[in-house]
Amino acid sequence: MKLHLLTTLAFACCTLTVAAQDASYQQPPKAIVDLVEAAPTPRVSFASNGQWMLMMDVQDMPTIEELSQPELRIAGLRLNPRTNGPSRVSYSTSLRLKRLPDGKELLVQGLPKTARISEVGWSPDNTKIAFTNTTDKHVELWLVDVAAASARLVPNLFLNSAFGDSYTWTPDSKSLLATAVVGGRGEAPATNVAPTGPIVQENTGRKAAARTYQDLLKNPADERLFDYYATAQVVKVEVTGRMQPLGSPGVIESAKPSPDGRFVLVKTRHRPYSYTLPVSSFPQRVDVLNIDGTLAKKLVDLPLADNVPIAFDAVPVGPRGHNWRADAPATLYWAEAQDGGNLKKDVPVHDKVFMLAAPFDGTTQLLAELPLRYRGMQWGTSTLALANGYRWADRKEMTWIVNPSAPTVTPTVLFDHSSQDTYHDPGTPAQHRNAAGYPVLFTGKSGDAIYLLGQGSSPEGDRPFVDQMNIKTRQTERWWRSAAPYYEVPVTMLDADRHEFVTRRESATQPPNYYLRQNSRLVPLTSFPNPYATIGSLKKQVLQYKRPDGVALTANLYLPPNYKKEDGPLPTLMEAYPREYKDKNDAGQVSGSPYTFTRFGWSSPVFWVTQGYAVMQGVSIPIVGEGTKEPNDTYTEQLVASAKAAIDEGARLGVVDPKRVAVMGHSYGAFMTANLLAHSNLFKAGIARSGAYNRTLTPFGFQAEERTYWQAPQVYQAMSPFNYADKIKTPILLIHGEADNNSGTFPLQSERFYNALKGHGATVRYVVLPFEAHSYAARENILHMLWEMNSWLDKYVKSPAPTTSSTQNTGDVGATNVK
Incomplete structure (x- = not known):
């Protein structure tokens, strides 16, 4: 696969258009390649009874x-x-079972020769494991007998995994409910x-605003394709191999059995479809089937x-x-x-939660009235939820105690805090799978306690914890x-x-185990080795400093091992x-830990310690708007102040050369990078990957900005680095995945930004990675991306040539010209 780059060489007196060049894939220095290709650590899953641990080896990067x-x-x-399954999946390739606590390890036998394993799930009784295997033509269902550590294929069944989760266990662990490709559906x-007419969309005065989405339906031909690939049949699959279809085929999003196994909750999407919204907004029918497939409700x-x-907290009515x-x-x-889906309406109750018990012909029961937007339930016992x-x-979060057996009792507040005040986060109530395989609160034998698992953020860094709380006295x-x-x-x-x-558990030098x-008593269950032993001991330090307005900041500083x-x-x-952030005190809270093990994912900047660079990773850039002010009202000022404070701290320590600093970011970080180059002279170069640069192309909100372009045009304009393309004189490398699927970051954003920069004589290079989405995956693309970045940094940061008018205004750089 070749990378095609359109290049143009601009001169003061004339313009010469150069044909597109073929650029072969390149590789960065060997030290970086070795880190990229280090074996990934296995995934781990535990049986709910604590008797088994499943380890799943992870597929290497796809080609x-x-x-x-x-x-x-x-x-x-x-x-x-x-x-008929998802196109971008990180698969597992083998399965190993370890019996706890004696530690005996068993390699699961009978797996497919070239296994591509996903959707791994324990049966409720923990005696079996189901998983899907993706072949070149189908998605298959496989079963593992845990005690025997042996796997077998469920024959004559091709899964429809269009919506991701293609099966679920029934509570008795004797069967599964699967969504299958409809037999005899014919060719796609x-x-x-040829079209039979134009494509028409119409609105008759009703407000129907939508954010910017990717991969939408575009025409009737797309609708037919969607129906073909998304239509599925719910099938009850017994572990013996016997199958029974349930209900009728449809665009079935999910099918879940009731905890007693007598009913199935089926959610089906249907027409009329939309060309401006994804399937999650399409009309939806919700039915209950009896387990024999007949309609119950x-x-x-x-x-x-x-x-x-x-x-961000708006919801549909109904x-x-x-x-x-x-x-x-x-x-x-x-x-x-209860507010028309708009939390800004001043009403005492914004959401109500209702219940309806089988046989579903009784009166709907009110469970709770909430003064905020409902986010979900955690069920415990008949008297505790x-x-x-x-x-x-204002980033407010609340949790209420509800008694399902006495729903007329007003819920009592258990937690009330800001989601951004991490120092006072009480933790998340622990859950475990009950006998039916459903998650319920972990309450211990007494039933009077819940157990809180927290990140434990503090001025000294994150220190996770386990708390026991008496639900009656609230004592912890x-x-x-x-x-x-x-x-x-x-x-x-x-x-x-x-x-x-x-x-x-991990440390700065020991990988997670x-x-x-x-x-x-501490019993080791795994002994995964350090995949980066070749790099030696990384020098990592968590920096704490302040910007001029008093907001506390942090950054992870990495230095070369030698x-x-x-x-x-x-x-x-x-x-x-x-x-x-909505509070500067919350913005200044320390996150992360000096004791975490550094992992080298494809997006990491830490690769460059191997090339003699200091790396400031995870530099905090809080954008604060307190009270009636929104954070983005002073976005660029706070952005530049935070970046300068980080450089100043590194220079104070004597490890950062303030005259040789580059800035990089991905997605919203790319947007940040372009703005820093537009509004400051702090950097020698910038690297922006898969970003959005013109906010008028995302007019109905972006990131944490809820206001539309028409409500705050000055904010959208001021925050768009596209509008300041004539001001950017610092060399900038733009990288984008050709098939970016993230809302708002269409590749068009980088294409238009590149053309704007080129038109004003900037030093800019634009690299398109074939077939990549918002996150990058293919080995060749990732290594080439790292080569591009390393070449850019070496040329413009490590030993930069003096900047003159001739070097600043060179127009396009050919694909093979960066050394």
């Missing part, structure tokens, strides 16, 4: 040939038309037929959700979020907005807290009475991603 397989981008989905509709038929207000109560045999629950709510405007007892020199995270609770739980904690103070200041690469 560009694998990434270039056929892909259907439709209705917000990305499918492989050959398999032709896409090259038509619950609701929801219209196209095309009139939802533009707000019932939403139907699901089964996890702790009851067969009771449905859902929420309904937790309801969660939030409000975006701290079981355990992570302590230096380790960063340790609770993963799953096993036994409350014995204080037994599983953690994942899993441990069983029994009171003070660096010594007398070596003096180094060329530096800074990486960041801005975040919005």
Whole structure:
């Protein structure tokens, strides 16, 4: 696969257009290649009874040939038309079982020869594991007998994985509900037929604003393709191999059994479709089937959700979020907005939560009235459940205690805090799978306690914890807290009475591994090696400093392993991603830990310590707007102040050369990079990957900005680096995935920005990575991206030539001209 770059060489007196060049894939220095190609750490999953651990080896990076397989981008989905499954999946390649706590390890036998494993799920009784295997033509269902560590194919079944989750276990662990490709559906509709007329969209005065989405339906031919690939049949598959279709085929989004196994909740999308919204907004029918496939109850038929207000906590009117109560045999629950879906309306109750028990012919029961937007339920016992709510405007989060057996009792507040005040985050109530396989609160044998797993943010960094809270007295007892020199995270609770739980522990020099904690006893469960042993010991330091307005800032500083103070200041690469806050105290809270193990994902800037650079990673760029002011009202001022404060701190320490600093970012970080180059002279070069640069192309909001372009045009204009293309004189490298699927970051954004910069004589290079989405995947593309970045940094930062008018205004640089 060749990378095509359109290049133009501009001169003062004439313009010479150069034909597109073929650029061969390149590789960065070997030290970077070795880090990229280090073996990934296995994934881990635990049986709910704590008796087994499943380890899944992870597929290496796909090749560009694998990434270039056929892909259907439709209705917000990305499918492989050959398999009728998702086109971009990180697969596992093998399965290993370890019996706890004796540690005996078993390699699962009978797996397909070339396994591409996904959707791995334990049966409720933990005796079996199901998974999907993707071949060149189909998605298959496989079953593992845990005790025998053996796998077998479920024959004569091809799954329809268009919506991702293609099966679920029934509570008795004797069967599964799967969405299957409809038999005899014939060939896919032709896409090259002549149209029968124009494509028409119309609105008759109704507000129907929508954010900027990718991969939408465009015409009737797309609609036919969507119907063909998304239509599925629910099938009950017994572990013996016997199958029974349930209900009729349709665009079935999900099919979930009730906890007693007698009913199935089916959600089906249907026409009329939309050309401006993804499938998640299409009309939806919600039905309950009996387990034999007959209709038990038509619950609701929801219209196209095309009139939802533009707000992060806005929702459609009508019932939403139907699901089964996890702790009851067969009771449905859902929420309904009381404010027209707009949380800005001044009403005392914004959402109500309702219940309806089998046989679904009784009166709907009100469970809770909430003063915020409903976010979800956590079920515990017949007398204990937790309801969660939030409000975006001030980042408020609340949790209420609800008694399902006495729904007329007003819920009592359990937690009330800001989502951005991490120092006072009480933690998340732990859950475990009950006998039916549904998640319920981990309450211990007494039923009077819940267990809170928290990140434990503090001025000294994150120190995760486990707290036990008496739900009646609200008194808490701290079981355990992570302590230096380790960063340790609770993963799953096993036994409350014995204080037994599983953690994942790491340090700055030791990779993450899993441990069983029994009171003070620590039992290692895995011994994954350091995949980056070749690099030696990284020098990492968490910096804490302030910008001029008093907001506290942090950054992770990495130095080359052989660096010594007398070596003096180094060329530096800074990486960041801005975040919005409503309180400057919250913005200044320390996040992260000095004891985490550094992993080299494809997007990491830390690769460049191997090339003699200091790296400032995760530099905090808080954008604060308190009270009635919105954060973005002073975006550029705060952006530049934060970046300058980071450079000044590195220079104060004597490790950062302030005259040789580059800035890089991905997505919103790319947007940040372009703005920093437009509004400051702090940097020698910039690297912007998969960004958006013209905010008028995302007029109905972006990132954390809720206001539309028409409500705050000055903000949109001031924040768009496209408008300042004539001001950017610092060399900038633009990189974009050809098939970016992220809302708002169309490749057109980089294309137009490149042309604007080129037109004003900037030093700019634009690299398009074939077939890549918003995150990059293919080995060849990732290595070439790192080569581009390394070449750019070496040329313009490490040993930059003097900047003159001739070097600043060179027009396009050919694909092979960067050395």
